[in-house]
Amino acid sequence: MKNPxxxxxxxxxxLETIYQRYGYDFRSYARASIERxxxxxxxxxxxxxxxxxxxxxxxxxxxxFHLIHYxxxxxxxxxxxxxxxxxxxxxxxxxxxxxxxCKIWHAGCATGEEVYSLAIVLKxxxxxxxxxxxxxxxxxxxxxxxxxxxxxxxxxxxATRNYQQAGGKGSFSEYYxxxxxxxxxxSSLKERVVFSSHNLASDSAFGEMHLIFCRNxxxxxxxxxxxxxxxxxxxxxxxxxxxxxxxxxxxxxxxxRDQYEVVDNKARIYKKKNWP
Amino acid sequence: MRTKxxxxxxxxxxxxxVVMGGSAGGFKVFSAILSALPLDxxxxxxxxxxxxxxxxxxxxxxxxxxxxxxxxxxxxKQWIKHGHVYVAPANYxxxxxxxxxxxxxxDDKINWSRPSIDVLFESAAQAFGEQVIAVLLSGANADGAxxxxxxxxxxxxxxALDPATAEYPVMPQAAIDSGAAxxxxxxxxxxxxxxxxxxxxx
Ligand SMILES: C[S@@+](CC[C@H](N)C(=O)[O-])C[C@H]1O[C@@H](n2cnc3c(N)ncnc32)[C@H](O)[C@@H]1O
Numbered sequence: 001m002k003n004p005x006x007x008x009x010x011x012x013x014x015l016e017t018i019y020q021r022y023g024y025d026f027r028s029y030a031r032a033s034i035e036r037x038x039x040x041x042x043x044x045x046x047x048x049x050x051x052x053x054x055x056x057x058x059x060x061x062x063x064x065f066h067l068i069h070y071x072x073x074x075x076x077x078x079x080x081x082x083x084x085x086x087x088x089x090x091x092x093x094x095x096x097x098x099x100x101x102c103k104i105w106h107a108g109c110a111t112g113e114e115v116y117s118l119a120i121v122l123k124x125x126x127x128x129x130x131x132x133x134x135x136x137x138x139x140x141x142x143x144x145x146x147x148x149x150x151x152x153x154x155x156x157x158x159a160t161r162n163y164q165q166a167g168g169k170g171s172f173s174e175y176y177x178x179x180x181x182x183x184x185x186x187s188s189l190k191e192r193v194v195f196s197s198h199n200l201a202s203d204s205a206f207g208e209m210h211l212i213f214c215r216n217x218x219x220x221x222x223x224x225x226x227x228x229x230x231x232x233x234x235x236x237x238x239x240x241x242x243x244x245x246x247x248x249x250x251x252x253x254x255x256x257r258d259q260y261e262v263v264d265n266k267a268r269i270y271k272k273k274n275w276p
Numbered sequence: 277m278r279t280k281x282x283x284x285x286x287x288x289x290x291x292x293x294v295v296m297g298g299s300a301g302g303f304k305v306f307s308a309i310l311s312a313l314p315l316d317x318x319x320x321x322x323x324x325x326x327x328x329x330x331x332x333x334x335x336x337x338x339x340x341x342x343x344x345x346x347x348x349x350x351x352x353k354q355w356i357k358h359g360h361v362y363v364a365p366a367n368y369x370x371x372x373x374x375x376x377x378x379x380x381x382x383d384d385k386i387n388w389s390r391p392s393i394d395v396l397f398e399s400a401a402q403a404f405g406e407q408v409i410a411v412l413l414s415g416a417n418a419d420g421a422x423x424x425x426x427x428x429x430x431x432x433x434x435x436a437l438d439p440a441t442a443e444y445p446v447m448p449q450a451a452i453d454s455g456a457a458x459x460x461x462x463x464x465x466x467x468x469x470x471x472x473x474x475x476x477x478x
Binding site: 008030031032033035036039073075216218219220223226246248249250253 | 350351352353354365368371372373374379380381382383384395398399402403
């Protein structure tokens with residue numbers, strides 16, 4: 001690979017070109033990760049340099065989407081960080097119960113495992129039927145898979161332990177059935193879910209949410225874009241609504257800390273204050 | 277500027293950065309080497325140790341209780357400070373940004389590991405080139421060798437644990453075989469070398 005300085009400049013140009021031509025804005029993504037993904041793309045496709053990619057991008061949409069795909073890290077798990085779901089059960093659900101209806105937004109839901117996990121919790125707590133759940137991502141391929149709700153059997157079996165640690169009240173295997181080597185999620189779990197495309201870098205707020213899950217998405221953004229996304233969440237939440245971030249995403253280090261109180265620090269669950 | 281963090285210096289406050297990796301047998305060597313470092317050690321240290329499932333902060337707490345320097349399990353975007361040791365949290369890759377902050381990611385496992393040593397080393401090579409000092413310790417797989425080569429190519433200093441003294445020699449041996457190691461030293465020697473590299477130069 002050539003000298004880093006030249007390459008940093010080329011990558012700036014690449015991201016600018018993608019933005020100008022296709023409207024996808026990766027200029028404010030965390031740089032180290034984006035550069036890593038571009039290096040991976042180069043080595044998988046055999047392109048010799050970033051400059052060559054830029055030439056291709058200008059008039060090849062399919063190629064560009066292939067590259068953009070590398071920037072969406074749709075890696076997720078059922079009941080990832082069980083302590084988070086346990087905290088939701090214990091500290092968030094009791095308040096969700098006090099609203100006649102609750103609206104939940106999973107921003108950056110990837111292939112949907114997190115959406116099904118939370119749906120299971122809501123079901124077991126008896127408030128699923130009062131919920132409307134919006135599951136969004138800018139990666140439409142991942143969204144399609146989320147909507148299908150079909151996963152590798154082995155992966156689901158592995159998640160059984162997480163389910164139990166998350167305070168699961170039934171038997172995890174009740175929530176899916178086997179088809180060949182795959183597991184199909186019980187369709188009642190998506191009855192109340194609306195899957196739709198939404199880009200946190202360019203789209204606007206969603207109204208009147210009671211709970212927003214946005215986990216392990218902000219780590220891919222730089223501070224400016226994080227600020228934008230957190231602004232969207234803050235505008236979207238009702239007073240007293242909850243925001244749940246990834247376990248290594250700390251609201252305390254952002255400008256928004258004064259607008260929230262901490263509900264559970266380890267699970268990174270915050271509650272929007274009534275008065276700013 | 278918007279966030280609280282940006283009121284801190286917006287450029288790295290260190291001249292050089294130490295990145296270290298280990299796997300099987302790494303636990304002990306890490307404590308041996310890092311406990312040799314004095315409180316006024318002047319460089320930041322980033323550590324990737326492959327963790328056993330269910331580690332749950334065990335390695336981090338162990339280090340924190342055995343060495344003098346402050347040990348941190350960082351959050352995303354945290355500023356890297358000299359004299360601090362940053363341990364990659366379980367299930368996250370750790371990378372460094374050119375502006376002197378930490379970036380975490382949940383990308384797929386690399387070499388069956390998350391955190392992966394190659395991911396840290398490659399990002400360090402990319403962001404800090406010749407200002408990087410890389411140390412590869414004991415392990416039963418070759419994670420880290422490719423990243424170390426990148427650091428060497430970028431002009432950084434690379435040190436492998438002497439395989440003859442490693443509990444699991446595969447990892448440092450892989451780095452040596454690929455020509456990535458400038459120096460091959462025992463744990464004790466690595467400690468002394470780091471003390472020297474990281475003492476304040478007047
Ligand atoms: C690592 S996954 C996190 C999945 C899940 N929330 C979890 O924690 O397991 C990150 C997701 O964020 C999505 N993402 C990245 N940038 C986005 C953007 N600008 N708008 C919406 N989603 C985005 C990616 O497509 C990817 O699916």
